[in-house]
Amino acid sequence: MSNLLEMLICPVCKSEGSESSLVVADEQALHCPKCASIYPAIGVQSFRIMKNEVGKTKETAAAFWGDLYRQLYTGTESLNKVEFRHQLDLLQDYFKKQHHLAVTEMDLDTLAGKVVLEIGSGSGAHSALFRAHGAKMISMDLTPERVVSTQRMVSSVDDGAGDYLCLNADAENIPLRSNSVDLVYSNGVLHHSPQTDKCIAEVHRVLKPGAISVMMLYCRTSALFFTLWLWQGLLNGARFNRPEEEWLGRITEGKPVNQEEFNPVTRVYSRSQLLELLSDFEVLSLRKSSFSFGDLLPRGSGLMNKALQLITGKRKHPGGFLVYGEDGIVHSGIEQRLSGLLGFDWNILVKKPEE
Numbered sequence: 001m002s003n004l005l006e007m008l009i010c011p012v013c014k015s016e017g018s019e020s021s022l023v024v025a026d027e028q029a030l031h032c033p034k035c036a037s038i039y040p041a042i043g044v045q046s047f048r049i050m051k052n053e054v055g056k057t058k059e060t061a062a063a064f065w066g067d068l069y070r071q072l073y074t075g076t077e078s079l080n081k082v083e084f085r086h087q088l089d090l091l092q093d094y095f096k097k098q099h100h101l102a103v104t105e106m107d108l109d110t111l112a113g114k115v116v117l118e119i120g121s122g123s124g125a126h127s128a129l130f131r132a133h134g135a136k137m138i139s140m141d142l143t144p145e146r147v148v149s150t151q152r153m154v155s156s157v158d159d160g161a162g163d164y165l166c167l168n169a170d171a172e173n174i175p176l177r178s179n180s181v182d183l184v185y186s187n188g189v190l191h192h193s194p195q196t197d198k199c200i201a202e203v204h205r206v207l208k209p210g211a212i213s214v215m216m217l218y219c220r221t222s223a224l225f226f227t228l229w230l231w232q233g234l235l236n237g238a239r240f241n242r243p244e245e246e247w248l249g250r251i252t253e254g255k256p257v258n259q260e261e262f263n264p265v266t267r268v269y270s271r272s273q274l275l276e277l278l279s280d281f282e283v284l285s286l287r288k289s290s291f292s293f294g295d296l297l298p299r300g301s302g303l304m305n306k307a308l309q310l311i312t313g314k315r316k317h318p319g320g321f322l323v324y325g326e327d328g329i330v331h332s333g334i335e336q337r338l339s340g341l342l343g344f345d346w347n348i349l350v351k352k353p354e355e
Contacts, residue, residue: 094319120189
């Protein structure tokens with residue numbers, strides 16, 4: 001972990017001088033030698049490294065995603081290392097069947113020895129999969145519960161895998177040195193930030209020249225967005241009462257159970273909007289995925305959606321457990337073919353230009 005610790009910088013003073021790396025104050029904290037800020041440990045090889053004040057929107061987002069974590073992932077806590085490794089193999093197989101960006105845009109066979117940053121690690125399954133392929137993982141999430149879960153998962157990977165570090169940190173202010181990371185991965189996270197453009201600028205800053213980033217952001221020109229816009233936005237009037245990113249935020253990520261606050265922000269992007277957002281990068285590929293015939297139904301059509309799953313030949317896959325807390329769904333062949341036109345996910349592969 002020591003070489004990964006040397007990459008950390010203070011998000012308050014942002015000093016990147018040769019003597020400015022965060023240092024171990026004791027077993028319970030890191031501190032900044034420049035401005036004396038203290039960053040506490042929240043677990044083994046895990047630290048909270050962010051400003052004390054992150055704003056109401058981020059506080060609400062952290063609380064919402066913590067709530068969702070408690071709804072979905074608590075069953076993964078009881079897995080022993082053998083069971084966990086079996087689940088990790090199932091996850092990789094599930095990703096292959098779904099043409100997921102974690103095994104499509106990402107080349108798992110090239111990760112050994114590389115420093116990989118995951119932004120928005122969630123339960124930690126993706127980071128664990130990358131570490132199992134030899135990556136030196138830096139996994140960060142805004143939600144403390146998810147950082148703890150990530151640490152548990154990445155530490156369960158067999159001995160001999162790459163080093164790791166887990167951070168409770170803010171994607172708009174990544175606490176890493178510029179030009180230091182070999183690959184940045186983020187799956188469906190940055191479109192929930194108050195300032196997605198600032199997150200993208202931070203991804204560009206921390207990448208080494210010539211290094212790549214694999215990201216997923218939501219697609220505006222998709223069946224699901226059209227359905228949400230028609231039923232919730234227009235007919236139910238949500239678009240007249242709140243900005244688009246707010247009413248989308250309330251309906252795209254589920255309902256809170258342990259609190260009242262919904263997910264505060266969700267953004268969607270057309271191809272032209274995406275290219276503008278990524279203008280500092282060389283865009284290697286943009287691929288749509290994740291279309292389901294259920295995307296054409298209004299929210300609350302649970303029985304009809306289940307009937308559609310049977311008719312179209314969808315099937316369950318046990319590899320979804322680590323990321324969803326239950327079996328995943330493999331889309332039918334026709335849905336996967338239509339995803340290139342109607343899918344809700346932009347799978348993005350970009351490269352930071354050489355200096």
